Amino acid sequence: MKIAMIGSGAAGSVFAAYLRKGGAELWLIDKYKAHMDKIAEDGLVFITPDGEETLTGFHTAPTAKDIGVMDMVILMVKATQTVDVMNDTMPAIGPDTVVVSLQNGLGNDEVLAQYVEKERIMYGSGLIGTELRGPGVCVSKPEQGIQMHFGAVVNNPITDKAGKALEECFKAGGCNASFDEDVRIYVWRKVIANAGYNGVSALMRMRVGEVFADPYGMDIVRNVWAEGCAVAEAMGIGDLRPLMEAEEPNILAGLGNYYPSMAQDAVLHKRQTEVSVLNGAIARYGERLGIPTPYNTVITKFISCIQNNYDKQYLQG
Numbered sequence: 001m002k003i004a005m006i007g008s009g010a011a012g013s014v015f016a017a018y019l020r021k022g023g024a025e026l027w028l029i030d031k032y033k034a035h036m037d038k039i040a041e042d043g044l045v046f047i048t049p050d051g052e053e054t055l056t057g058f059h060t061a062p063t064a065k066d067i068g069v070m071d072m073v074i075l076m077v078k079a080t081q082t083v084d085v086m087n088d089t090m091p092a093i094g095p096d097t098v099v100v101s102l103q104n105g106l107g108n109d110e111v112l113a114q115y116v117e118k119e120r121i122m123y124g125s126g127l128i129g130t131e132l133r134g135p136g137v138c139v140s141k142p143e144q145g146i147q148m149h150f151g152a153v154v155n156n157p158i159t160d161k162a163g164k165a166l167e168e169c170f171k172a173g174g175c176n177a178s179f180d181e182d183v184r185i186y187v188w189r190k191v192i193a194n195a196g197y198n199g200v201s202a203l204m205r206m207r208v209g210e211v212f213a214d215p216y217g218m219d220i221v222r223n224v225w226a227e228g229c230a231v232a233e234a235m236g237i238g239d240l241r242p243l244m245e246a247e248e249p250n251i252l253a254g255l256g257n258y259y260p261s262m263a264q265d266a267v268l269h270k271r272q273t274e275v276s277v278l279n280g281a282i283a284r285y286g287e288r289l290g291i292p293t294p295y296n297t298v299i300t301k302f303i304s305c306i307q308n309n310y311d312k313q314y315l316q317g
Contacts, residue, residue, distance in 0.1 A: 001165055004029055004070045004092050006085055007077030008036070008060075010130040010261075013138035015076065015102060015148075015175075017046040020055050022173030027059040027067050029089075036060040038136030045137040048174070069094035072162060075112070079105040079277040086115050098162040100150065102126060104261070105277025106191055106285070109153050122159055122166075124150025124183050125190035128175075129255045143254040147176045151183030188237050192228030193247055195278040196221040197255065198262040199299040202275075202306075205267050209256030212248075220295065227293040228282045234289045266303060270310040275303040 001024050005016045008028040013035075016026050030036055043056035061067055065088045073093055077085050082103070093099060099116045101108035101123040109123040126148045129141030148170055152159035163179035170177035180186065197208045200220050204211055211217035229240045265273040279296040286293035306313070 001025065001071045001169065003027070003072045003074060004064050004067060004089075006064060006073060006075050006089055007081070008032075009076070010132035010138060011102075011126070011128070012074075012076035013044060013132065014046075014128060014130045014140045015074070015126065016058070017044055017055055017138060017140070018173035018175040019169050020044075020058065020173065021046075022169035022171070022175075024169050025057075025059075027061065027064070027070070027092075029061055029064050029067070031062050032135075033062070034135040035132070036062065042136060047133075047137070047139040049140075049142070050174075063088040064092040065089075067092055070097055072166065073097055073099045075099070075101045075103055075108070077103070078272070078274055079103045079108055079111075080272055080274065082108065082111050090115065096120075096158075098122060098159060100124070100162075100166070102148075102150065104191070104194060104274050106187070106281040107277060113153070118153045119156050120158055121153045122150050122163060123153065123187065124148065124180075125187050126175075127190065127250070127254075129258050129260075131258075141254050141258065142175070143250045145176065145250070146178045149178050149180055149183055149186035151180040155181065184237050185240065185243075188228070188232045189240055189243050189247065191278055191281065192225050192232070192240065192244060193251060194260070194262075195228055195282055195296060195299075196224040197251060198260045199224065199275065199279045199296075199303065201260050202262040202266040202273065203299065203302055205263065207256065208258055208260060209252060212252055212256070223295045224279070224282075224299065227286065227291070227296050231282055231286045231289060231291045231293065234291050235285065262303070266306055271307075273303055273307055275300050275307075279303070 004027040008030040040060045043054040127143040131139040167177045167179040262273045280300040283293045283297045
């Protein structure tokens, strides 16, 4: 199976590593030239709780414009960047290509439906902490249990075949994956979890475990989660509160010593975050449904103000 990973930073590289180990032919697409060059020359160093190995045989390119038609295209750019990359990605999408969003956030399937018919779109999420330690070196910090959920926007023979093949490839590579008939509950669980620990860690400039250890930090996280669960229930997704309660120790065990992606974006790299498709999306759906979301709304406004004004912020020393 020929797969293009559109966006091969930390998460994209980790997901691609599992698929490469599972036997897929991978094209890694990313504008981070040093990272792509290192992989092309020396392979991808893949670090997991089981050890370290170097994977070779990847194709690399800055865009998907000239890589040819793929069997599957996986979107792993930030959700806010999808529209920007799709023009260059469309030449890789043929009439039988299945397009998959494993991006953070809500609404990624709706964006892809502007470019590809719904019958060829899948979406989902991974429960894996990821890190890019440097060019050509990625780290996987998987949670326990099933680590990758995905499903089709519209269940049909095309996505059934592609979904089962993707599930088998992930599993063969060491990632416990599941092709689900209805993936919405898992996407919403991931979004709600992220909105809590990602948003609060970014604001507090703290690791996940440090936020969870502070009673005020943990109270904010739980209120963010409660709002997300209320919105999901109003949408007919189901009662996610038991899942979130069960998720708390898994997050702490897998990500406790970790600055999550939004903290990295807002504190370390000073770049656009995904708050609009996490806390912001929960707040927008809540407003539409008449569900109050004060915690998610305020976090969205704080993070948005921070990322709009990086050049004006106080620098110590």
